[in-house]
Amino acid sequence: MREDMAKYRRMRGVRLQSFRDLETPPHWAAYDTSLELLGRQEAGLALPKLEEALQGSLAEIESCRAGCEGPEQQQGAEEEEEEGAGRQGGLYEAIAEHWIRVLQCRQRCVSDTATRPGRSFPVLDFLPSQLRRLHEAHALVGNLSQAMENVLSVLLFYPEDEAAKKALNQYQAQLGELRPGLGPREDIQRFILRSLGEKRQLYYALEHLGTNFQDPDPWTPVALIPEALREKLREDQEKRPWDHELPQPKPLTYWKDVLLLEGVTLTQDARQLNGSERAVLDGLLTPAECGILLQLAKDAAGAGARSGYRGRRSPHTPHEHFEGLTVLKAVQLAQAGTVGSQGAKLLLEASERVRTLTQAYFSPERPLHLSFTHLVCRSAIEGEQEQRMDLSHPVHVDNCVLDPDTGECWREPPAYTYRDYSGVLYLNDDFQGGDLFFTEPNALTVTAQVRPRCGRLVAFSSGVENPHGVWAVTRGRRCALALWHTWAPEHREQEWTEAKQLLQEPEEEDEEDEEMPSRDPSPEPPSRRLQRVQDKAGKPPRVREEL
Numbered sequence: 001m002r003e004d005m006a007k008y009r010r011m012r013g014v015r016l017q018s019f020r021d022l023e024t025p026p027h028w029a030a031y032d033t034s035l036e037l038l039g040r041q042e043a044g045l046a047l048p049k050l051e052e053a054l055q056g057s058l059a060e061i062e063s064c065r066a067g068c069e070g071p072e073q074q075q076g077a078e079e080e081e082e083e084g085a086g087r088q089g090g091l092y093e094a095i096a097e098h099w100i101r102v103l104q105c106r107q108r109c110v111s112d113t114a115t116r117p118g119r120s121f122p123v124l125d126f127l128p129s130q131l132r133r134l135h136e137a138h139a140l141v142g143n144l145s146q147a148m149e150n151v152l153s154v155l156l157f158y159p160e161d162e163a164a165k166k167a168l169n170q171y172q173a174q175l176g177e178l179r180p181g182l183g184p185r186e187d188i189q190r191f192i193l194r195s196l197g198e199k200r201q202l203y204y205a206l207e208h209l210g211t212n213f214q215d216p217d218p219w220t221p222v223a224l225i226p227e228a229l230r231e232k233l234r235e236d237q238e239k240r241p242w243d244h245e246l247p248q249p250k251p252l253t254y255w256k257d258v259l260l261l262e263g264v265t266l267t268q269d270a271r272q273l274n275g276s277e278r279a280v281l282d283g284l285l286t287p288a289e290c291g292i293l294l295q296l297a298k299d300a301a302g303a304g305a306r307s308g309y310r311g312r313r314s315p316h317t318p319h320e321h322f323e324g325l326t327v328l329k330a331v332q333l334a335q336a337g338t339v340g341s342q343g344a345k346l347l348l349e350a351s352e353r354v355r356t357l358t359q360a361y362f363s364p365e366r367p368l369h370l371s372f373t374h375l376v377c378r379s380a381i382e383g384e385q386e387q388r389m390d391l392s393h394p395v396h397v398d399n400c401v402l403d404p405d406t407g408e409c410w411r412e413p414p415a416y417t418y419r420d421y422s423g424v425l426y427l428n429d430d431f432q433g434g435d436l437f438f439t440e441p442n443a444l445t446v447t448a449q450v451r452p453r454c455g456r457l458v459a460f461s462s463g464v465e466n467p468h469g470v471w472a473v474t475r476g477r478r479c480a481l482a483l484w485h486t487w488a489p490e491h492r493e494q495e496w497t498e499a500k501q502l503l504q505e506p507e508e509e510d511e512e513d514e515e516m517p518s519r520d521p522s523p524e525p526p527s528r529r530l531q532r533v534q535d536k537a538g539k540p541p542r543v544r545e546e547l
């Protein structure tokens with residue numbers, strides 16, 4: 001059905017307005033429209049839709065909860081069987097059991113409401129992420145009190161959320177005198193209080209009565225979970241929610257190399273990201289490593305024109321600065337003493353980590369090579385953020401030229417047609433806006449979003465199945481390592497190999513010098529070293545890729 005609909009929508013002469021959707025629940029319709037408007041930087045127009053989506057979601061949760069109090073036979077047969085043992089007790093046990101079922105059902109309403117019709121998995125953190133968008137959109141149009149109410153509501157879910165705390169301080173500073181009574185939204189306060197009360201009872205029952213409880217929320221405070229259960233639940237949480245439904249083709253090869261990298265976890269798979277060949281993995285870099293790479297980007301930028309490092313207006317938007325550093329340039333700068341060599345080395349190592357993971361996850365049978373590696377920072381230009389309509393990076397496909405009107409994608413130049421998998425390894429989250437989003441091929445309907453943070457990798461196939469863009473960075477500086485992989489060895493990134501050789505060269509030279517005392521021992525300037533590496537490779541330098 002969905003495919004047919006998509007086909008009709010793409011047909012010439014058919015307009016979107018020709019369709020009346022009688023199936024999509026109103027909160028999803030409002031949610032999608034709001035994302036579309038936000039994607040077009042129409043914060044003012046998006047606000048009523050965002051509010052409608054949030055209120056619609058809360059109303060939907062209420063109506064779902066009301067359905068939980070029906071007679072016992074409404075419960076699934078499987079559960080009955082599973083918990084049948086409890087039925088041998090007396091009246092009090094039966095009442096307790098019934099009440100627990102009601103609570104379990106009510107808690108499930110959050111996931112049900114967050115699951116798009118026809119999809120298997122809920123959008124993670126549906127309510128908090130709507131509140132985040134609300135506070136950002138209110139801030140963009142200058143409604144600071146409402147921005148405050150919404151960011152305070154985010155903090156009810158996540159009291160330690162650094163980005164929310166920072167935004168709160170900024171709003172406070174901008175507002176000066178606070179309106180008396182300004183606090184988190186009442187609807188959200190009520191929702192959380194009630195939900196916590198229920199969770200407390202369900203965790204008690206889980207610990208003492210051996211009943212089931214799959215907490216749908218990642219925000220539940222640890223303090224509320226009985227200590228004896230925490231470790232086990234943390235493990236379950238990591239597996240959830242694809243543990244029972246995801247078919248696991250060749251799980252061993254799939255995970256062998258991934259698990260070699262300690263601390264890396266799969267946070268969202270393609271299903272959760274509402275698409276195919278997409279994944280979010282966390283833990284690829286430690287905070288200290290992110291710090292080193294951020295410092296590298298900063299030092300290279302600080303060296304400015306002298307170093308040949310390119311800091312300029314973004315090629316995608318006039319409202320942001322854009323700095324891009326290649327691995328070879330990083331190593332050259334390190335050799336010239338302009339940046340620390342630790343950063344340059346880590347840049348190579350991190351890109352290799354990404355390659356290993358991307359290959360293990362998407363292409364275990366066929367080697368992937370890096371075709372381009374780019375450390376990219378996008379910075380909001382202060383004073384130019386009012387009513388921005390543009391994106392930090394417009395919707396595009398990495399290996400073909402997308403025609404959003406027809407949904408077709410032309411695999412021909414100027415597209416980098418040999419790109420097979422893309423990866424973005426994020427280094428920070430202390431900026432506003434800048435989420436990555438995926439869309440349908442119409443470049444309008446947002447299907448998933450990813451919030452950057454240190455050590456988070458979003459990896460995806462580079463074809464038409466993954467159109468994506470980046471929302472405007474409206475405050476601060478967003479840095480990430482962008483990488484593209486190819487199956488074609490002839491498109492392997494030559495500069496990456498050169499950079500690696502250059503890094504190893506001093507040791508090799510020492511050895512060579514010992515063996516060949518007749519060689520001129522005078523140190524070479526970096527540029528001549530580079531020249532020699534290129535000669536060794538025996539090929540003329542290829543024109544480097546751009547974004």
Ligand SMILES: O=C(O)CCC(=O)C(=O)O
Pocket residue numbers: 393398424435436468469470480482547
């Ligand atoms: O930085 C990101 O999140 C994505 C960038 C991107 O899509 C690109 O450079 O092609």
Ligand SMILES: [Fe+2]
Pocket residue numbers: 396397398422468
């Ligand atoms: Fe891209």
